[in-house]
Amino acid sequence: MDNAGPQLLTQSDELRKRALRRTPGGVHSNVRLSGSQDFIKCARGAWLYSVDGQDYVDYLLGQGPNFLGHAPKHIVDAVFTACRDGVIFGGQHELEVRAAELVCDAVGWADMIRFSMTGTEAVQAALRLARAATGRTKIIRFEGHYHGWLDNVLMSQRDGKWGTASSGQLARHLEDSILLPWNDAARLADALDEHGDEVAAVIMEPIMINAGVIEPLPGYLEAARRLASEYGAVLIFDEVISGFRLGLGGGAGRYGVTPDLATYGKAIAGGFPVAALVGRADLMDRFGTGEVNHSGTFNSSVMATAAVTATLTSLVEDPPYDRIAEHGNALMAGLREIGAAHEVPLRVSGLPQAFHVSFGDAKVTDYRSLQQLDLARYETLASSLVEHGIWVTGRGVWYVSASHGQRELETALTRFDKALTEWVAQ
Numbered sequence: 001m002d003n004a005g006p007q008l009l010t011q012s013d014e015l016r017k018r019a020l021r022r023t024p025g026g027v028h029s030n031v032r033l034s035g036s037q038d039f040i041k042c043a044r045g046a047w048l049y050s051v052d053g054q055d056y057v058d059y060l061l062g063q064g065p066n067f068l069g070h071a072p073k074h075i076v077d078a079v080f081t082a083c084r085d086g087v088i089f090g091g092q093h094e095l096e097v098r099a100a101e102l103v104c105d106a107v108g109w110a111d112m113i114r115f116s117m118t119g120t121e122a123v124q125a126a127l128r129l130a131r132a133a134t135g136r137t138k139i140i141r142f143e144g145h146y147h148g149w150l151d152n153v154l155m156s157q158r159d160g161k162w163g164t165a166s167s168g169q170l171a172r173h174l175e176d177s178i179l180l181p182w183n184d185a186a187r188l189a190d191a192l193d194e195h196g197d198e199v200a201a202v203i204m205e206p207i208m209i210n211a212g213v214i215e216p217l218p219g220y221l222e223a224a225r226r227l228a229s230e231y232g233a234v235l236i237f238d239e240v241i242s243g244f245r246l247g248l249g250g251g252a253g254r255y256g257v258t259p260d261l262a263t264y265g266k267a268i269a270g271g272f273p274v275a276a277l278v279g280r281a282d283l284m285d286r287f288g289t290g291e292v293n294h295s296g297t298f299n300s301s302v303m304a305t306a307a308v309t310a311t312l313t314s315l316v317e318d319p320p321y322d323r324i325a326e327h328g329n330a331l332m333a334g335l336r337e338i339g340a341a342h343e344v345p346l347r348v349s350g351l352p353q354a355f356h357v358s359f360g361d362a363k364v365t366d367y368r369s370l371q372q373l374d375l376a377r378y379e380t381l382a383s384s385l386v387e388h389g390i391w392v393t394g395r396g397v398w399y400v401s402a403s404h405g406q407r408e409l410e411t412a413l414t415r416f417d418k419a420l421t422e423w424v425a426q
């Protein structure tokens with residue numbers, strides 16, 4: 001007979017029960033259906049605290065936005081102060097001018113900007129603009145690159161075939177997509193050779209962070225730039241993750257290749273919901289004449305532009321990039337050492353600002369070769385890491401913020417070692 005008595009529900013359990021009654025899956029973004037179901041009470045710096053008293057060193061950063069850590073005081077204060085005088089005007093205001101200047105100056109190559117709320121919207125604006133400017137419809141994009149959750153960009157692979165990723169998604173909205181393996185300049189050249197006069201845009205993450213944090217091969221971005229220009233297609237870098245994370249110039253700056261348009265989000269606003277499309281004036285001007293519609297009730301709100309202004313000011317005046325690289329490099333090296341000590345084929349690759357953890361030793365240059373790694377095995381380790389107080393998700397991408405320091409490094413490595421010891425013994 002089981003005489004252990006009734007199991008006490010944790011506060012997270014109680015909240016989850018309530019959430020499930022009113023919210024499908026208990027979450028407001030399907031991305032959160034997997035991963036920890038613990039409820040968070042508050043977050044400071046590089047730490048999350050659950051309602052049940054567990055603390056976590058955070059390497060998910062809210063899926064990337066908390067690049068300066070959680071609730072950076074100067075940004076939260078700037079937003080609160082600005083919002084006391086109004087949040088949204090249905091008219092223009094000085095902060096949005098300042099924010100636009102700061103972003104364009106930081107990006108370097110971009111003449112103009114339009115703000116939106118989400119990366120998904122910024123991508124849609126970019127695609128529409130490219131189609132308007134070229135009078136063409138097709139979009140070349142790449143396996144494993146994520147550009148938001150709408151019908152014309154969302155794709156997944158099932159039974160070896162790429163197609164819609166959601167029930168209810170219109171398959172015909174993907175008909176204008178030409179999907180290629182990434183990092184293969186010959187394939188891109190062939191596709192443009194065949195469809196060049198129909199291709200409005202080539203869109204890619206300049207470094208494929210979403211799937212495996214894979215860097216472009218030497219010369220690949222240059223080839224994409226040359227080919228897009230040759231065939232009159234608009235080159236769009238989706239820098240929603242890489243923007244301001246890899247440096248002020250994002251992926252374009254890191255790899256020295258300039259797109260025609262780029263989308264930004266996540267690290268641009270200290271955790272607040274802001275995204276942006278930046279680009280060449282001759283393209284962006286089409287919004288200004290009214291020829292191309294880009295709208296949004298909440299675009300460039302006081303909250304958004306105060307957050308961008310405070311974030312960009314601090315990135316320029318007190319660049320955190322060296323600190324982040326130091327932490328990320330030490331963390332990556334520490335994880336590798338622990339993996340080696342446990343004699344498991346732990347693979348840690350990518351950049352110190354964003355890296356990927358998995359199992360295996362394949363040479364990975366694109367989505368297909370990424371599948372040779374044991375990604376499912378890492379997913380089980382990720383659950384164990386969360387149980388041991390490291391906040392990560394199963395897809396293996398770890399983000400480092402400006403507020404990760406020595407204490408976080410030591411805690412993360414100690415917890416990782418403990419989690420791996422128990423996981424290996426299972």
Ligand SMILES: Cc1ncc(COP(=O)(O)O)c(C=O)c1O
Pocket residue numbers: 117118119120121123146147148149205210238239240241265275
């Ligand atoms: C590269 C990239 N583009 C676009 C998006 C969509 O951004 P959002 O989730 O803000 O709509 C994401 C989100 O993760 C992303 O990683």
